[in-house]
Amino acid sequence: MPIYVRHASCVLLLAAAVAAVAGSESTPDSARSELQLEFADLLLDDERYWEALQAYTLAKEGAKPEQMLRASAGSLRSAITVAEFTRAYQEALFLGEQGVEDPGMRTLRADAFWSAGLFDEAEAMYRDILSAHAAHAGARHGLARSLAAGNRAADALAEVRAAIAADDRPEYHHTLGSIYRRLGRYPEAAAALAPSADPLPNVRGHRRT
Structure with a gap:
């Protein structure tokens, strides 16, 4: 069975399990939240961002503190992807109130500030993360975008290259290409954008109606 078919089957089976558990009064709230979180994670992996956002929201009902953090982080990631920047910023404020120390969650918070x-x-937040986690690719990439937005393309170029060296993601190449364009280095921009052309998230097919 192809991988994508197995993945779709998992989503359907978990959706059925979520519905069954939600209708059972004997199921503890935290168990419902855990199953809802797993379902939301699958939707996010499947690039069904609007549905994932709704699932993460439902997962917050009766969630334990650790589950609440996971639901908020998932909501933030989904919201940024579908350009719900106000929602992402609200989730970032919540995570800040919880005093999260995980560099990944802190980078997500900074991403929400940047998107807002x-x-x-956002730049101050990225620099703070990098002061303790110098090799964190997400924070390097975020700092590169912040520097580019502040017309410091040369500095941004060094940061995004460091991000790619640490974690070769398509979106990092997209940022690299954008920075090269700012610098007027168009052949290099085209070469950098080529690896990012296909794998970037596609949100149109799953947009809320």
């Missing part, structure tokens, strides 16, 4: 146009605040 708070570039200076």
Whole structure:
């Protein structure tokens, strides 16, 4: 059975399990939240971002503190992808109130600030993360975007190259290409954008109606 068929089957089976558990009064709230979180994670992996956002929201009902953090982080990631920047910013504020220390969650918070146009605040957050986790690719990439937004393309170029060296993701190449364009280095921009052309998330087919 092809991998994508198995993945789709898992989503359907877990959706059925979520529905069954949700209708059972004997199931503890935290167990419902855990199953809802697993379902939301599958939807996110399947690039069904609007549905994932809804599933993460439902997972917050009766969630334990650790589950609440996971649901908020998933909501934030989904919201940014579908350009729900106000929602992402609200989730970032919540995570900040919880005093999260995980560099991945802290980078997500900074990404939400950047998406909300708070570039200076986001840059300070990225730098704070990198002061303790110098090799964190997500924070390097975020700092590169912040520097580019502040017309510091040369500095941004060094940061995004460091991000790619640590974790070769398509979106990092997209940022690299954008920075090369700012610098007027168009052949290099085209070469950098080529690896990112197909794998970037496609949200159109799953947009809320």
